Amino acid sequence: MIVGVGAAALALGIGAGTAHAATPTWQVTQTTKLPGDDVLSDVTVAPTGSTWAVGKRYVSGKTRPVVQHLSGTTWKDVKLPAGWSMPLNVVDASSSKSVWAFGSEDGSVVHWNGKKWTSAKFTGGFRATDADVVGASDVWAVNGGTTARHWNGKKWTSVKLPAHIGTVHAVSAKNIWAGGSSGDKAVVAHWNGKSWKVVKTVSLAKPEPDATTSFADITVSGKNVWAVGSQSWSCGEDGDDVCYKPLALRLTGTKSKSFVATKGVGYTKAAADGSGGLWILQGAWNPALVHVTGDAFASSAAPRPAGHDVNLTALANRAGTKTVWSVGGSFPQGDPDDPTGDGVYVRNG
Template sequence: MKRSRRLALFAGTTLALGAVAAAGIAAVGPGEHRAASVAGAAATTWPLVQSSPKSDTGTSLSGLAAAPDGTMWAAGGRQATGVYKPILQRLTGSTWSNVALPAAAAPYRFNAAAATSASNLWLAAQLNASGDSHAVLHWNGKAWRTFKAPLSFQPQDIATTGPSNTWAVSASAAKHWNGKSWASTPIGIKPRAITAVSATSAWAVGWAGEGLPATAHWNGTKWTTIPFPKVAGTVRGEIASALTDVYAASGKNVWAVGTARVSDGAGKTASRAILAHWNGTKWTTALGASGTYMTLVASDGAGGIWVYGSGAMRHRTAAGVWSGKKLSQPAGTTVNPSELALRPGTTTMWAVGWTSNSATGWADLAHWRSN
């Protein structure tokens, strides 16, 4: 049985966040965070509403797209007999069903998804078989189109505001689709995530320089690196301090989350969650307690945000009031949410990812729902 400790998540910062508590967990490597309880929220959970068929031997979801018309897709991959196969699902009512994919999708695994309608879906695809390219796939409501990308550009996130304005980013570059062709655009940072507000406004977050969190803004013509507050005590190492997700409500209301690697002053390094807000003029930040992290952020549809970090979901209202909930966790597993989104036209939040069996290490794709 796990015991949670009450810790002040944000303190001594310039960003007024309201009261929120975080669970203490041991620092581990990226993608290996162990689930932990949220102090004061043990009675409330997001249920696990759908997982892999028992016949699957390893499935996970890495992308989630929510279009304004309420259409939602989840994308990822399945490992069978040592070969990954892509997975695409669509939400109908409250059930996720598999979507048929073209033969051209077979060599890939989907890392991310973005959509503006049922006839404008984009998928960032990573090569998982023999071949000479990664890819971006597009669904126009009637047919699929595959755009190949060189092996030097592995699409890891994607954003779109319409069929003629789509962005894809790799670990060090960005490409833009204008409706006719793709063009490489110098971005100035190593992006981990991207979001687009319009054809003349997009945000990318990640890291740059000596492993420091970084952000960049697209103004319709070029990318500009936007100064980000320095995190005192940041330690350079194999794991960079970085921002991992971004949500833009408008050009003057942008949220980003991530994790900093910070010295504790006693010769040890610990992770500390970062929550950052852009008000149209500057970024302000708040740091979590030692051992915390944040990976996901999304709109709640009512002026607030949901974030995932330190093993739990946390909600911040438009008024700045925080609360926390756990993700339902089957016995003997760890939870690994990869994307988070509001279903437009509802108050329901969805998270997708996978659960890992602690004994076998196998993953099962997972969908969690807020209500």
């Protein structure tokens, strides 16, 4: 196990979000340019280096899934079975022969085994918000609820969770981390191969009585487990606005520390930077990319194609390297009557 859960507790840290060092450069590497209106939702890099992205597109009023694979330095469209109409919002892979993607609307589950695509559907209204493919016979999917779905190589089974869990990250089959919330508190949970348990935490101070906290993403970088999210509460003269404080939690063995930025929208995604630090996506529309080294947070605006706004929704690191991918959509500025969106790839390293 990289990080122990022992007596880990949240300790309120110093404010974060101020640039302390030069931030490595991100760049737009490609847009999809597919027929119709399209957007990418998620990206993953398998331990083998096989790199995949998923999303959706609209052509002549019909929805089609998008799956693309990185070939050399170019992202290429992957041929899918005719008739598939499910938009895809989550993807993860353990190799080029074990790729899983999940639908955002109808609970679809699609699988590539290196030779062919197959599809199925979760029952009971389960729609995955995140997933991790540990191996061909070990896949976890979560949906923000109190049960997960687990693939054992033959079938999907339901597994009870100790909190509302919307994000999951596996180090190994017996060392899996997850994040979400319980009531109004942000929660980190851990799977040891036999059971899920909540890691003990302390409550953050509330700026308002109705403030809630939740973790939106969780990952591992070096010896650290990182969970990111936000604290939110009603604000404004009539209480009809929502205010946020970005939140990041670092667990290292039995020691832990949280960082709460004084302003800005919530942190949405996190990925290792390949050097023991962390990248955080803050917001979605024209978001910030925050680089964490030690206790220092350095923020910079995400790049975008000239004349366009971007909406970024995912981060993924290629293990053993400093390469980190982000994906989303690119849309013309100026609010045109019929804007055409394209999927966009952004890379660091």
